[in-house]
Amino acid sequence: MRFAYPDPVTSPLLELRGLRVRHHLPLDDGGHRLGDPAPDGVDLAVRPGEVVLLLGPSGCGKSTLALATNGLVPHVVDADVTGTLTAGGHDVAATRPPLLAADVAMVFQDPDAQVVTGSVLDEVCFAPENLRRPPAEVLARAEGALRQVGLWERRGDDPALLSGGGRQRLALACALAVGARLLVLDEPTANLDPDGVEQFYATLRSVTASGERGVLLVEHDLDAAVEAADRVVVLDAAGRVATSGPVREVLAGRAEELAELGVWLPTTTLAALRLRAAGVPIDPLPLTPAELTGALDAVSLPAPVAVQEPDVPPVDRRDVVVSVDHLTVRRGGRTVLDDVSLDVARGDLLALVGANGAGKTTLAQLVAGVLRPRRRAVAGSVRVGGLDPWRADVRDLTAAVGFVFQNPEHQFVTGRVDDELAHGLRLRGVPDGEVVARVDDVLDRFGLGALRDRHPFWLSGGQKRRLSVGTAIVCRPDVLVLDEPTYGQDRERAVELLDLLTTLHDDGTTVVVVSHDMQLVAEHATRVVALAGGRVVADGSPAVLLRDDAVLAAAGLRTPPLARATGALRDPAWHAVTRLADLPAARLPAVHLAGADA
Numbered sequence: 001m002r003f004a005y006p007d008p009v010t011s012p013l014l015e016l017r018g019l020r021v022r023h024h025l026p027l028d029d030g031g032h033r034l035g036d037p038a039p040d041g042v043d044l045a046v047r048p049g050e051v052v053l054l055l056g057p058s059g060c061g062k063s064t065l066a067l068a069t070n071g072l073v074p075h076v077v078d079a080d081v082t083g084t085l086t087a088g089g090h091d092v093a094a095t096r097p098p099l100l101a102a103d104v105a106m107v108f109q110d111p112d113a114q115v116v117t118g119s120v121l122d123e124v125c126f127a128p129e130n131l132r133r134p135p136a137e138v139l140a141r142a143e144g145a146l147r148q149v150g151l152w153e154r155r156g157d158d159p160a161l162l163s164g165g166g167r168q169r170l171a172l173a174c175a176l177a178v179g180a181r182l183l184v185l186d187e188p189t190a191n192l193d194p195d196g197v198e199q200f201y202a203t204l205r206s207v208t209a210s211g212e213r214g215v216l217l218v219e220h221d222l223d224a225a226v227e228a229a230d231r232v233v234v235l236d237a238a239g240r241v242a243t244s245g246p247v248r249e250v251l252a253g254r255a256e257e258l259a260e261l262g263v264w265l266p267t268t269t270l271a272a273l274r275l276r277a278a279g280v281p282i283d284p285l286p287l288t289p290a291e292l293t294g295a296l297d298a299v300s301l302p303a304p305v306a307v308q309e310p311d312v313p314p315v316d317r318r319d320v321v322v323s324v325d326h327l328t329v330r331r332g333g334r335t336v337l338d339d340v341s342l343d344v345a346r347g348d349l350l351a352l353v354g355a356n357g358a359g360k361t362t363l364a365q366l367v368a369g370v371l372r373p374r375r376r377a378v379a380g381s382v383r384v385g386g387l388d389p390w391r392a393d394v395r396d397l398t399a400a401v402g403f404v405f406q407n408p409e410h411q412f413v414t415g416r417v418d419d420e421l422a423h424g425l426r427l428r429g430v431p432d433g434e435v436v437a438r439v440d441d442v443l444d445r446f447g448l449g450a451l452r453d454r455h456p457f458w459l460s461g462g463q464k465r466r467l468s469v470g471t472a473i474v475c476r477p478d479v480l481v482l483d484e485p486t487y488g489q490d491r492e493r494a495v496e497l498l499d500l501l502t503t504l505h506d507d508g509t510t511v512v513v514v515s516h517d518m519q520l521v522a523e524h525a526t527r528v529v530a531l532a533g534g535r536v537v538a539d540g541s542p543a544v545l546l547r548d549d550a551v552l553a554a555a556g557l558r559t560p561p562l563a564r565a566t567g568a569l570r571d572p573a574w575h576a577v578t579r580l581a582d583l584p585a586a587r588l589p590a591v592h593l594a595g596a597d598a
């Protein structure tokens with residue numbers, strides 16, 4: 001018998017057998033105890049030319065698995081790892097992370113975690129230089145990668161001065177420039193605008209087209225991912241493989257099962273599930289808007305439940321809680337807000353939308369007083385609940401306005417989850433008994449009770465996000481400003497979070513939320529303001545605005561998936577349907593399919 005060498009063309013680029021990871025949780029005496037396993041006994045393979053999508057509820061071990069592929073777990077993050085793991089042809093357990101760098105390129109869930117240099121171009125050159133590629137090749141690779149993600153024009157800038165989406169694009173460019181055969185991407189589109197998401201998937205297709213490279217993709221937002229992925233592996237809450245197989249077979253074929261696990265499904269699949277439950281015969285389930293249009297055109301449809309007011313009533317001046325008056329702001333030598341005037345009325349649930357770098361975060365932070373500009377850099381003014389947020393005392397300000405950062409780690413100031421929640425209340429002198437009651441309530445609502453003594457940095461991405469929202473709502477401010485609050489969340493948690501925001505809003509809190517998720521905006525916002533190049537380019541009702549192609553194009557946005565599907569239907573009665581809640585839902589199935597039930 002001849003010895004068979006592994007075939008470099010067809011043998012997997014990544015192969016896990018029985019991978020089990022238990023984090024080391026430090027104890028006060030300097031020792032550690034072991035956390036629960038996540039992932040737990042996972043088998044998975046990525047072959048050349050394939051995009052494999054890894055799904056599962058928050059905390060099930062997706063990021064840990066991703067970090068294990070290049071040895072960061074356990075070489076940098078302490079953990080017990082069992083099972084076997086081969087990546088890019090290396091036995092990872094026996095290889096130090098730097099030696100894997102040429103063959104395994106990674107984009108972390110938190111793009112800030114990987115920035116090491118002072119300029120965008122240097123950042124992209126860094127890895128290929130370290131791999132000792134010739135200078136001309138390094139530059140050519142860097143230019144190619146930066147053009148692919150739309151950052152070539154900003155190559156001279158400091159990465160710290162990019163917007164959140166800009167930093168995410170940079171992290172992707174760095175991974176591409178390495179030229180590794182295996183790419184491991186952990187939520188790479190979470191901060192990208194819809195154009196960026198489209199570009200990202202086009203890039204992914206070109207990366208795998210030659211059949212030599214493969215991708216492991218951890219992603220919550222499936223509306224775009226379904227068209228690019230070949231196979232799916234779904235983990236359950238305990239970190240075990242719940243199901244795996246070709247995308248269509250798993251996401252459409254086992255949709256009900258996945259919804260029950262709390263895993264995202266494409267919006268169109270969710271819509272079809274709801275319609276099926278209301279007696280509309282749709283089989284098989286669609287994965288894309290075009291497939292949903294086709295399925296609905298083939299059956300006779302009941303009337304939709306049109307419940308959304310198409311027009312936003314004019315703002316009543318007596319009820320203005322946030323007022324932005326002719327605000328112009330310069331940052332890093334650029335005008336990032338340009339004569340913005342905006343009144344937010346009590347009771348608005350306002351979504352601030354726009355392309356990466358449009359100025360959303362800057363505006364949100366100025367309103368919340370998190371960013372206090374230098375006099376020379378700003379013209380115009382902001383008032384929140386009668387206060388000037390740039391000069392007000394912090395204690396007064398936290399009662400008026402709460403803020404949730406785009407990157408949750410930017411706001412943690414204590415060493416324990418429960419202290420983090422109590423911090424703002426103690427600062428304001430709230431009595432101890434009430435602090436305990438309010439903290440327990442938030443821990444409970446966000447499923448963080450078992451993690452109350454954990455250091456905030458040792459949480460999963462989704463758990464950090466929930467904690468950051470918790471710290472803002474525990475103070476019960478009149479106005480709550482949130483920058484991308486659902487990124488990194490599984491479906492169940494995102495729905496819960498939005499239900500909670502809707503409840504707070506119904507109870508009288510004014511909510512301003514920055515979001516790239518147009519479906520989420522369609523479902524929950526009562527008003528949408530679109531920014532482009534630092535200017536307000538549209539202000540109105542989601543039902544109207546999110547269908548207006550001219551406005552969406554001007555703001556670099558896209559029609560949300562459900563509106564895209566219904567807008568193309570032959571039956572015009574359905575053209576106004578933008579939300580899952582607009583669908584007839586006579587008999588909702590046991591699984592809670594969306595948080596927007598009217």
Ligand SMILES: Nc1ncnc2c1ncn2[C@@H]1O[C@H](COP(=O)(O)OP(=O)(O)OP(=O)(O)O)[C@@H](O)[C@H]1O
Pocket residue numbers: 023024025035038056057058059060061062063064065077109457458459460461462463488489490
């Ligand atoms: N550095 C760490 N130290 C200790 N425990 C950790 C650390 N990072 C993650 N964990 C824990 O390990 C488990 C798996 O976390 P992981 O980040 O892999 O989950 P995930 O599936 O990526 O979640 P999410 O979708 O919320 O990002 C969680 O229970 C988390 O609290």
Ligand SMILES: Nc1ncnc2c1ncn2[C@@H]1O[C@H](COP(=O)(O)OP(=O)(O)OP(=O)(O)O)[C@@H](O)[C@H]1O
Pocket residue numbers: 160161162163164165166191193331332334336354355356357358359360361362363
């Ligand atoms: N600290 C800073 N110093 C200088 N310029 C900055 C700073 N932070 C952001 N900018 C620049 O201001 C502009 C607007 O950034 P901002 O973060 O407000 O955009 P955004 O609309 O929130 O984008 P994203 O969707 O990517 O989060 C961008 O050109 C960005 O590069």
